[in-house]
Amino acid sequence: MSEKETLELKKLLTDYYADKLEDEVNKVVSEKGYTQRDFDNMLNADS
Known part of the structure; x- marks a missing residue:
């Protein structure tokens, strides 16, 4: 398998x-x- 084919498969x-x-x-x-x-509330909640 070529590098190009490997990258295509990964994608x-x-x-x-x-x-x-x-x-x-x-x-x-x-x-x-x-x-x-x-x-929004979850993102802005104090941890």
Whole structure:
């Protein structure tokens, strides 16, 4: 397998798993009913 083919395969796998992750995040956001305001509050909460 050439270096170019290896990079193409890595990109395909990265894109595939990025899509799966996005789907899962969207599912959780929908199930939990999170809004943009909720995310803003999470980002701005004092730890």
